[in-house]
Structure formats: structure tokens, C-alpha cells
Amino acid sequence: MTTIRRYPGARHFLGSPTGHVVHLRRGRVAHQGVGQAFWFRPSTTVxxxxxxxxxxxxxxxxxxxxxxxxxxxxANVTYRFTDPVTVAQRLDFAVDARSGETSTAGRDQVAGIVGQLAQSHAADTVAAMSLADAMTAGVPRVRGLLTQVLPADPRLAATGIAVIGVQVLAVRPEKDVERALQTPAREHVQAEADRATYERRALAVERERVIAENELASQIELATRREHLVAQEGANARRTAREKAAAGMIDARGSAERATLATEAQAEQVRAVGAAEAAAEQARMEVYGDVGRSTLVALALRDAARSLPTVQNLTITPDLLTGTLGALLTGALAGDGAPDGPGTAPTGKAA
Known part of the structure; x- marks a missing residue:
């Protein structure tokens, strides 16, 4: 940034590192260059x-x-002043020697020159293209043309201006036309969005169907397993019943066999006891056959006495005693042990 300091009767100029200053004193170049510093009088200095x-x-x-x-x-054009002295002579880059303000007329002149050149060449290129071509290929064509034409323009070279870069940012139609041109693309994008939405919904429905089928298959599988479980439980119950029945049959057969064995043993015992009693009775009968009548009567009375009730008081009459004694004596005398007449049975009276 240029700095001019004021002193009585003189001024001091201090240039910037990006500004090429040309100091004319009385029409002659006194100082020129970048970053100059010098004293000057405002009345004789340009x-x-x-x-x-x-x-x-x-x-x-x-x-x-x-x-x-x-x-x-x-578009955007990048340029540089290659000959500052020529530029200072042809364009207005004056600096007020009293206030230090720099004129903007030079920049405006450069903008007009470069802008007009770029517009003339770009307009010719666009005029040879249709709107569709300008929308699709206008930017690279205009950029290529300006990049080729502007650096080689003789007027710019004579003025000391060098164009070092050109950028074309956009070639756009009017808003209504642009909106109309954008409508098919917008509709296509919307259609693609709708299609994506429908596909997503269809995919969601398909996934829900698959999930429902999986759930139904799981329920069917569970029902089948439950059916198999019930059948297996029934088979196990029948097998258990058969085993219990078989075990009961075995127990019954064992009980029957034990009862048969016990009955046979008891019968054998009874037969043995009966045979023993028969043998004893036979032996007794054989013994009784050899004894006399009186002995048999005595034995009979003994046996009868075992079954008689207890007699606490006994009354013997003379008739009973006489008959009994007579019978005994008669039997003893006869030798056969049997009395001749009937005897009178004793009678007893319990007190």
C-alpha cells in the first residue's frame, strides 16, 4: 500500500512491494520501480x-x-501488467501527490477492454450453437476459445497486458427456460426416486412375506414336533401299560404258582397226616380187637367222660349202684366184659 507522508514544503513517498511506481518530475522520469521511496514536491510531480x-x-x-x-x-480472467511504464502511459493509474489516493480509472479501463474482447469472441461461439449444445458443451468451448484468443490479442500486448488464465464458470439460459429444461430431468429424477421408493416398499413387503412364511413354517414345524411328541408319549404310555400288565401277569402267575405249591404242600401234609391218623387208627383198632369187652367199655366211658360237662355234685341211688355193680360183676364173671342187663345211666345235678 502506497504511503505519502506530509512535511512542510515536501512529501515523502513510500511504495508497496506489489506496485510499480513511475515518478515524473517536470515530464521526465525521476524514479520508477517496485518498492521505491523518495522525496518529491507536489507542485512539480506526477x-x-x-x-x-x-x-x-x-x-x-x-x-x-x-x-x-x-x-x-x-467467466473469470486472470491477467498481469507486463510493461508497467507502457500501462502507466496508456491507462490512468495516477496517484494524487497530495492525498496519496490512487485512481480506479485504470482498472475500469482494463475491465472494459478485456471484457469486450472476451464477450465478442464468446458471443460468436455461442451464436453458432443451439441452446442444448450451449447447455452441455458451451463451457468447455468458450473456455478453449478465450484461452486461445485473449493471450494473443495484439491490443492487449500493445497495452502491456498479458492474460495468463481464463475460467468459464457457467453458460445458463433464462430462469424460465432453465426451469423448463430442468423439468424433464427433475421428473426423471422424481420417477427414479418413486421407483426406488416402490422397490423399497416391494422389498419390504417381500421381506415381510418371507418372515411370515418363516413364522408359519416354524409354527408348522412346532405342531409337527408336538404331534410326534404326543404320539411318542402315547406309545410310551402304551408300552408302560403293557409292561405293567406283563409284570402283573408275572406276579399273578407267581402268586398262582405259589398258591398251587402251598396247596399241594398242604394237601401232601393233609395226606401225610391222614395216612398217619389212619395208620394210628388202624393200629388202635388192631389193639382194640385183642382186648375184652370190659376194657372197651372202660375206654368208651373214658372218652365219653372227656366230652361231658363238669360235674360238681353227683347223687348215686341204691338202684344205680346195685345195677352197675351187678353188671360189672356179671361181665367179669362171664369173661367177655359185657353186662347181661341194661344199666341205668348215672345222673348228676349241678348245684
């Missing part, structure tokens, strides 16, 4: 400062296509 750094120039202009459609071209 100052000009040309920037030596790269300058950016945005350009907006309209052009008409071959099908009579208005388009807007947006």
Missing part, C-alpha cells in the same frame, strides 16, 4: 502506480444462441 501482481477480472455478459435463446456467460 505519480503513477501500476500493480504488478495477478489481477482477477470477473465477467458477466449475455449472448444469443442459434435458436434465438438468450444465455448468460459467467
Amino acid at each position: 505519480l503513477s502506480e501500476v500493480p504488478v501482481d495477478d489481477q482477477e477480472l470477473p465477467i458477466f455478459f449475455h449472448a444469443v444462441t442459434a435458436d434465438h435463446q438468450d444465455v448468460t456467460v459467467q
Whole structure:
């Protein structure tokens, strides 16, 4: 940034590292260069400062296509002042020697020159294209043309201006036309979005169907397993019943066999006891056959006495005693042990 300090009767100029200053004193070059510092008198001094750094120039202009459609071209041109002395002579980059303010007329002149050149060449290119071509291929064609034409323009070279870069940002039609052109693409995008939505819904429905089928298959599988389980439980119950019945049959057979064995043993015992009793009775009968009548009577009375009730008081009459004694004596005398007449049975009276 240029700095001018004021002193009584003189001024001090301090230049910037990006500005090429030209100091004219009385029409002659007194100082020139970048980063100059010098004293001068405002009354005899003319100052000009040309920037030596790269300058950016945005350009907006309209052009008409071959099908009579208005388009807007947006570009950006990068340039540099290669000959600051020539630029200072042809363009207004004056610096006020009293206040230090730099004129903007030089930048405006450069913008006009470069802008007009770019617009003229770009308009010719766009005029040979249809709107559709300008929308699709307008940016690279215009950029290629300007990149080729502007650096080689003789007017810019004579002025000391070198174009070092051109960028075309957009070639756009009017808003209504642009909106109309965007409608098919927008509808296509919307259709694609709808199709994606429908496919997503269809996929969701398909997945839900698969999940429902899996759940139904799981329920069927569970029912089948439950059926097999019930059948197996029934088979186990029948097998258990058969085993219990077989075990009961075995127990019954064992009980029957034990009862048969016990009955046979008891019968054998009874037979043995009966045979023994029969043998004893036979032996007794054989013994009784050899004894006399009186002995048998005595034995009979003994046996009868065992079954008689207990006699506490006994009354013997003379008739009973006489008959009994007579019978006994008669039997003893006869030798056969039997009395001749009937005897009178004793009678007893319990007190």
C-alpha cells in the first residue's frame, strides 16, 4: 500500500512491494520501480502506480444462441501488467501527490477492454450453437476459445497486458427456460426416486412375506414336533401299560404258582397226616380187637367222660349202684366184659 507522508514544503513517498511506481518530475522520469521511496514536491510531480501482481477480472455478459435463446456467460480472467511504464502511459493509474489516493480509472479501463474482447469472441461461439449444445458443451468451448484468443490479442500486448488464465464458470439460459429444461430431468429424477421408493416398499413387503412364511413354517414345524411328541408319549404310555400288565401277569402267575405249591404242600401234609391218623387208627383198632369187652367199655366211658360237662355234685341211688355193680360183676364173671342187663345211666345235678 502506497504511503505519502506530509512535511512542510515536501512529501515523502513510500511504495508497496506489489506496485510499480513511475515518478515524473517536470515530464521526465525521476524514479520508477517496485518498492521505491523518495522525496518529491507536489507542485512539480506526477505519480503513477501500476500493480504488478495477478489481477482477477470477473465477467458477466449475455449472448444469443442459434435458436434465438438468450444465455448468460459467467467467466473469470486472470491477467498481469507486463510493461508497467507502457500501462502507466496508456491507462490512468495516477496517484494524487497530495492525498496519496490512487485512481480506479485504470482498472475500469482494463475491465472494459478485456471484457469486450472476451464477450465478442464468446458471443460468436455461442451464436453458432443451439441452446442444448450451449447447455452441455458451451463451457468447455468458450473456455478453449478465450484461452486461445485473449493471450494473443495484439491490443492487449500493445497495452502491456498479458492474460495468463481464463475460467468459464457457467453458460445458463433464462430462469424460465432453465426451469423448463430442468423439468424433464427433475421428473426423471422424481420417477427414479418413486421407483426406488416402490422397490423399497416391494422389498419390504417381500421381506415381510418371507418372515411370515418363516413364522408359519416354524409354527408348522412346532405342531409337527408336538404331534410326534404326543404320539411318542402315547406309545410310551402304551408300552408302560403293557409292561405293567406283563409284570402283573408275572406276579399273578407267581402268586398262582405259589398258591398251587402251598396247596399241594398242604394237601401232601393233609395226606401225610391222614395216612398217619389212619395208620394210628388202624393200629388202635388192631389193639382194640385183642382186648375184652370190659376194657372197651372202660375206654368208651373214658372218652365219653372227656366230652361231658363238669360235674360238681353227683347223687348215686341204691338202684344205680346195685345195677352197675351187678353188671360189672356179671361181665367179669362171664369173661367177655359185657353186662347181661341194661344199666341205668348215672345222673348228676349241678348245684
